[in-house]
Structure formats: structure tokens, C-alpha cells
Amino acid sequence: MGKGTFSGGVHPWDGKELSKDKPIVRLEPKSEMVFPMAQHIGAPANPVVAVGDAVLVGQCIGEAGGFVSANIISSVSGTVKAIEPRQTVSGAKVLSVVIDNDGEYKTVPGFGEKRDYKTLTPQEIRDIIKEAGIVGMGGAGFPTHVKLTPKNPNDIEYILVNAAECEPYLTSDYREMLEEPEKLVGGLRIALSLFPDAEGLICIENNKPAAVAVLNELIKNDKNIKIKVLKAKYPQGAERNLVYAATGRQFNSTMLPADVGCIVQNVDTICAIYRAVAENTPLVRRIVTVSGDSVKEPQNFNVPIGTSHAEVVEAAGGLVGEPKKIISGGPMMGVAMYTLDVPVQKTSSAILAFAEDEVEQYESSPCIRCGRCVGVCPSHLVPQKMEIAARLFDNEAFEKLSGMECYECGSCTYVCPAGRRLTQAFKQTRRAVLDARRKK
Template identity: 60%
Template structure:
């Protein structure tokens, strides 16, 4: 097997055996559904419904508000109760549309209608994807229609499907590749129609041999799409790392994948594209992994966007203890949850519950200058020096050390024998630099 990879990175305990054999199970929600207007990169969506309105499943309830934005469709039928600020998985309060689910799941007109994508123009395909509210479902949440509209479509020669799923515990993309391979392949074909010179590559880490085998068999002899096995290493699923592994090309933070002739999409996103374009079904559900030693029955659930994390956890049999740590997303790049009373968003890949918090169990001690953080950094930075600059608010030096290039993967933190909270410092440093830039821009505009 010809395995490709990137330089550096780290080998982690995978812990995928907890849920990787669990077939996807759909869970119908009950009661109140909450749809934050900002669950993607860019401008928040603009409501097109008002309190008291009756809505149908698949109906658009908020439209994109600007070039980089994404609409939102109701995942249930029911009545709009209110539009008010609600807490999100990021711990922020954002305006949200609250709908009382009537339990009928009455579809909007045209919902589920079959369509031949080959009869559609590239612009029509992009419009359908935009109206369906599709965003990157691997975590970032960048509007998919925007990503599929690069400045020079003719320069795109490779469309990559990210099947690495390199975060520990997460298995939802693995299950999607096994259970919905045809939808994945057709979703990729839809996207390839937008880039006539491009070929498709599905990159899969070699800890998923069943997915590699299944998709390779289905694509045997296909002149346009191939499967590329990847070495199991974190963060193989990072956009820069994946592009380097598949094409050998390097990109930095000021470049877009399109600048290197590539478009990268997540497995779930590609399937969502198929469902929207070929089946007239907007993005209203997603598959989540519910795992960790604090969960009674680790599993993979297809849940409706807008349902609470509490309901999802209950569908997995609930907790077997009082967890010290709850995480939305993966353990390396996810977000700690202090409450389960927050809605599932389009980007919600998982809920992890841990009986013990490894960070709290290993308090930070002084740096011993061993250099392990440098040896594992996939973007070739010097984390120990960057942390000193960030912690002492020396943001000029932080920038000179290329701190803004950090992808916040957490490799340095995981490798550090002194348990330094390096990634946390870099998030602070990057946020501070961006704040100072905004302030300088605002001051210049006043002059």
C-alpha cells in the first residue's frame, strides 16, 4: 500500500474502537429546536421568518447575508416561538431562531425530489448548494458554495475528499464512508462538474482499511476519481497537511487551497452536496460520534440540526458518571462544554464525555527546553519561544516568530513533557494580534 503523509506530526492513542463498529442510527428530536444564526464562518444568516410563523421541514428560515455567509433550513416542521439570543457550543450568546417541533416532520414543497446534476449548469449547482445552507462539516464551517467558487476555476486540478478523520475517538466519517459510499462518490462527481480539468482524490488514513477497500473497489478503473491511502498520523486531516500528502504541494496561512490548485471537502460535506443537488434535501441532519469513557453506549447518531446536546447524549444511553470533561468535537481541537443545553450545529462532529480531565490531572510545570514541541509541529514553528512572547504580551515578537501561521492542532501541547498549555497561549496570541489589527484599521479610518 502506497502510504503518503506530511512531515512531523504526532502519533496519538486513537480510541476509535469504542464507536467504529457502531452503525449510524437516526434519532428523531422532540420539543424545542434552536438554530443559531451564526454557525459558520462569515456573516450571520438573516431570518426570513417571524414568531408565530408555521414552518415545514427543509424550509429556509434564514438566508445568507453577504458573500461569505450561509442560510439555515428548519430540520423539523412546527411553529417559530421566538428569535432571541441563545448560548452556543462556543460559549457565546448568539441570536437564534427557536422552533417548537410539532413531531409531524411535514416536508416543504419539493423536499426530496430527485434531480439529475448533469442537466444543471455550474452556477445552478452552486446556487442549490448555497440555498441548502451547506458549510464545511469537518469543524471550520466555511460556506461550501463560496469554497466552490474560486477566482480561477480552470486552475483547479484536484478536488480532495478528506477521509482522514485523524482526531481520536471520532468515527462518524468512517461510518459514512462504509454506509453511504455511493452518495460520497456522487457528491464528489457533482463537485468535479464545477472544475472540468480536475480529478478527484479520496484521502483515507490506513487505520480504516475497510473503507479504503470498499471505495477502491467501487472506483476500480475510474479515470477521474481515485483513493489515496494515508499514513495514520495527527493532524493528517488538516487542510495543509492533506494537500501536501496528496499532491506534494505546500501552502501557508496567506494562501488558499485554490492557490495550490486544490479544493478540499470533508466526507460529510460531500454527502450533503449530493443530497442537496441530487435529492433536493438541504443540510438539516448530520452524523455525530458520541464517545468517551463517560458514555454508556458509544455510538454514531444521525441527529437533526437544532436539537440539544443533552438529547443526543440521552439517545446514546446517557452518562455512566459525573464527567470531569465534556467536549464538542475532537479532544485535540474541540471545544470544552460547560453545559449540554446548547444546540447541535452544522459543524458539531461529536460529543465526548470523560470521567477524568487529563489536563487537570497534569498541571503545567516550567519548560525544560527539550525541543519536542518543535519536532512535532506540522507547520515548522518554534512553540516554546512563541509561548513566551504570547504570555508576556509581546505580540510583535509573536508575529515575527510566525505565530499567526499556527493551525492550533495541539501537537506541541500533547508532546510536551512539562504539560505546558502551548496551544492555549497561541490562541490568545492570535486573537490579540487580530484585535490590534482591527483597532489599528479603525483608527486609520477615523484619521
């Protein structure tokens, strides 16, 4: 069993009080919706509708482009307006299906019908999850049906629900646990039914006692589900650290959690499994936290995927003043966006708007070798030396320093007193190394 923590990590101000007591509000926007065909790791999906086609809520508009890929499902009813490259969260233009939303939310037949998962075979459950287009909604977007189909299913001993939500400001998972805990537990039961010998561990940081209490009540009769309370610190929710903190098992960048007998799923993903299997509702909506000091009324929304960020921010009362920075996701690993005019996708956990950009306030100065980066690195690397290698474009030295074990959590950059852009250098070098490997 794990000790509930790991060595390293940081404690930024968590900002969760802005939105943690705000109930989830369901949004039903009436405007144009954009569905990028690549919202997940793996091959992009292929559009299966044509311009002018009428679509319904729950209709597949993009079919998985391979095994590691995922379907894209329409979250609204209306007509297909265009199929063209559109700007996405990452800044890249991605082929997208654009739907003229009629605002009526007419659904496909059978949508939302209750179903007893116990009557389904494991293969049927996996197929439903695959059809529903479910991917890891914590940020990486790894297709869930692939995760649930490990090479050696009998080796899986734990299914971990990643409810750490260690990124500052994010409260979407927390609200979902408070408001729909039965869906979380139900989804976990379904996942466990695929692995009869596995144990379910709901991993929650100790700064969310209310969620722990609610879930404890629900699982008291489940022998194979436990709650593992973890120490609140960033990056507790990073897969490798979560598995270690909860089970004591370690794995590195070349391995998957399944290699140490674990499957890790985020809260929203587990709930999506429940909705897909027990309520015949594919992945068409997700919970998004809108927060930051430039948002008028920070709160949590249940948003149809494909909605423009601008529209979600409008629903939160709009922006106050002139924000300098807009972030999709948390402030530690999220992506800064120059415009709000991009669609919410499966992996969008939050929209943050800040009046000040902290990054521009700190000039980079010489490294004083204080060792803070070494102390906080959750992968036990030496970022100070990695940065020298990265600066010299010495990819070989970077790899020797185990630079590829870095998962870009940003802790080193957060603590660096010299304001050095360590994570940025590592991102570039890691991409360069991966590119070079691909060319071989």
C-alpha cells in the same frame, strides 16, 4: 504527488474502537430545536421567519447575510417559538431561531425528490448548494458555495475529499463512508462536474482499510477519481497538511488551497452536496459520534441540526457517573462545554464525555527545552520560543516567529512534558494580533 504524510504530528490513542462498528442511528427528536444564525465562518444569517410562523422541514429560516455566509434551514416542522440569543457550542450567545417541534417532520414540497445533476448547469449546481446552506462540516464551517467559486476556476487541478478523520474518537466520517459510499462518490462527481479538468482525490488514513475497500469498488470506472491513502497520524486532516500529504503542494496561512490548485471538502460536506443536488435535500442533518468513557453506549447518530446535545447523549443511553468534561468535537481541537444544553450545529462532528479531565491532572512546570514541541509542530514552528513571546505579550516577536502560521492543532501541548499550555497561549496571542490588524 504527495508522499502520503508530512513531518511532525502525534499519535494519541485513537479511541475509535468504541464506536467504529456501530451503525448510524437516525434520530427524530420531539423537543424544542434551536438554530443559531451563525454556524459558519462569515456574516451571520438573518432570520426570515417571525414568532408564531409555521415551518416545515427544509424551509429556510435564516437567509445568508452576505456572499461569505450561509442559509439556515429548519430540520423539523413546527412553529417558531422565539427569536432570541441562545447559548452555543463556543460558549457565546448567538441570535437563534427556536422552533417548537411538532415531531411530525412534515416537509416542504419537492423535498427529497431525485434529480439528475447532469441536466444542471454549473451555475445551477452552485445555486442549489448555496440555497441548501452547506458549509464545511469538518469544523471550520466555511461556506461550500464560496469554496466552489474560486477566482480562477481553470487553475483547480484537484478536489480533495478530507476523509482523514485524524481526531481521536471520531468515527462519523468513517461510518458514513461505509454506509453511504455512493453518496460520497456521487457528491464528488458533482463537484468534479464544476471543474472538468480537475481530478478527485479521496484522502483516507491507512487505519481505515474497510472504507478504502468499499470506495475502491465504487470508483473503479471513474477515471478522474483516485483514492490516496495517507499515514494515520494527527493532524493529517488539517487542510495544509492534507494537501501536502496528498499532492506535495505547500501553502501558508495567507493562502487558500485554491492558490495551489486544490479544493478540500470534508466527507460529510461532499455527501451534503450529493443530497442537495441529487436528492433535493438541503443541509438539515449531520452525522455525530457520541463517545468517551462516560457515555453508556458510544455510537454514531444521524441528528437533525438544532437538536440539544443533551438529547443526543440521552439517545446513547445517557451518561455514566459524573463526567468531568464534555467536548464538542475531537479531544485535540474540540471545544469544552460547561453544559450539554446547547444545540448541535452544522460543524458538530462529535460529543465526547470523559470521567476524568486529563488537563487538570497536569500542573504546568518550567520548560526543560526538550524540543518535543518543535519535533511535532506540523507547521514547523518553534512553539517554545513562541510561548515566551506570548507570555511577555510581545506580539511583534510572536509574529516574527511566524506565530500566525500556527493553526492551533494542539500537538505541542499534547506532547509537552512540562504540561505547559502552549496552544492556549497561542490562541490568545493570535486573537490579539488579528484584533490589532483589524483596528489598523
